[in-house]
Amino acid sequence: MQDLQPFTTSHSNINQLWASLLVEELIRHKITDFCIAPGSRSTPLTLAIANHPKAKEYLHFDERGLGFLALGLSQASQKPVVLVTTSGTAVANLYPAVIEARQSAIPLIVLSADRPVSLLNCGANQAIDQHGIFAQYPIFFTQIVQPSTEVSPNYLLTTLDHGLNLQRNTPAPIHLNIAFAEPLYPSQSCIEYQPYLRNVSKWIENNQPFTTFITANNDRLSRSEELNDKKIIVVLGKMHCSQQAQAVSAFCQQHDLLLLADIQSSQAAYPANLHYYDLFLLNPTFKGLLEQADLIVQFGEQLLSKRLSNFISDADGELWLVNASETRIDPNHQLDKRFNCHASDWINKQQYSPSVKNKAWYQSLHVCHKTLAKQVITPFLTAQPYSEMTVINTLDHLLPDNSSLFIGNSMPIRLADMLMKENQSTIYTNRGASGIDGLLASAVGVAHNSNKITTLLLGDTSLLYDLNSLALLKSLTMPFIVIVINNDGGSIFNLLPVPEKQKNRFYQLPHGLNFKSSCEQFSIDYYNPNQLIDFQETYNRCLQGKHSLIEVTLLNQQSATQLDQLKEQIEHATL
Structure with a gap:
């Protein structure tokens, strides 16, 4: 049997709904103490707390004192306590209590109302930059976007849950800064938000937090x-x-x-x-x-x-x-x-x-799965000419088991993820921010500490970004093989809906370069095979060498065209 009243799906406005979602989720985490300072911008939060039967409110006109009140409440209950303030210097007045909470490992939860971004840095009343206002003292800070039906309620619940989980493991303050636009006050009529809340229907039907x-x-x-x-x-x-x-x-x-x-x-x-x-x-x-x-x-x-x-x-x-x-x-x-x-x-x-x-x-x-592979993938790859797809498929079979493969971003990593299924090498990537810079240097770092044969697969633009790192290869003792797919610029933009008129100049940036002279400059063996069988023989030869670069020169549109053809065959395959 539920010990909470069902969450209502009817609210005056989206601000009130989002505030109610936050308060409901806090209550489900057994957090019931709310310290509130009066203010207009925080009205949605204040009313959501006032309307919740399980919430216990503590009120004070001074935010500085309110913060220290929350510290005492938390120390006595051994539970987190929520602080609610309006925008502006009201938030800043919590700073001493937030510092003390961090230094004393006390779990405070700051919910600060903020002006929408359109009112910042333009002379609007009571609008200051509240982003990260408490510096390093909270263990978790997030800027909650302006409430909107364009943003899933899942975002709000899972973001709060993540912050509370961090706080559970490391007692300290967390801070959610919430941008509320008008209307801030409820109207006499209500809006039914059930269609908007369909993604959290299971959450509405029970009394547990969204994420456990x-x-x-x-x-x-x-x-x-x-x-x-x-x-x-x-x-x-x-x-x-x-x-x-x-x-x-x-x-x-x-x-x-x-x-x-x-x-x-x-x-x-x-x-x-x-x-x-x-x-x-x-x-x-x-x-x-x-x-x-x-x-x-x-x-x-x-x-x-x-x-x-x-x-x-x-x-x-x-x-x-x-x-x-x-x-x-x-x-x-x-x-x-x-x-x-x-x-x-x-x-x-x-x-x-x-x-x-x-x-x-x-x-x-x-x-x-087996039928699709046999009917579509195998015959398709067998019939294709020398291309990025067939090179990656062939490399999959050539890589030594006890070796390292570093895969660059953009097209190479996507095609490798789609097509590679045989090799048992250790895979390395830089996918934290998925940039195309520094890939060669990172691969050399892998080669140093793995002490294995290392293959780097990357695109031409990626190599141009990090060309000076070819100087690092001379310090390696094991074979290091660079395979660069040179399709004269960013071919991945052929897969994206960029404007055709601007694609070449503003996105792909064709350069018309090859890497032969660069290899001569850095004393690296250079190969430029123009058939798949030549690529295979070249790679096997490089495994016996020291430092090599294999340049695979291809047409820019080829990968996108082949991929579209393969996708169409898979989509329409009858099983």
């Missing part, structure tokens, strides 16, 4: 999750520890679980992985089978595939994340459970035995 966090020290981790009756998809993102990644692959193989392994996990070649999943999500039959999943369990960090990320976002089932770090990994704002532990710790607690019905589902997906 379970740590290695939490007793929730000491028992097996209820998995046996669920159709499960395991998604493996970027993994820093190969042993943890292998534990996930072994778990999936042992229990016949579906595994979708990102290239960054270095597990693409393992038998349990449904390789080509990024492309096969275009096929209605394959995607329809995947959509029957009750649960998606993601291990690791970021995912490369935008199609997979969108599939997860649209999925009706639950989403769990298993990751030992405290970094937020929830780009779609939809996590139901987060396990803050190593993959192996979570796996060791599970006792999984799929039902006959679920085994039939798994088998249907494997048959569908």
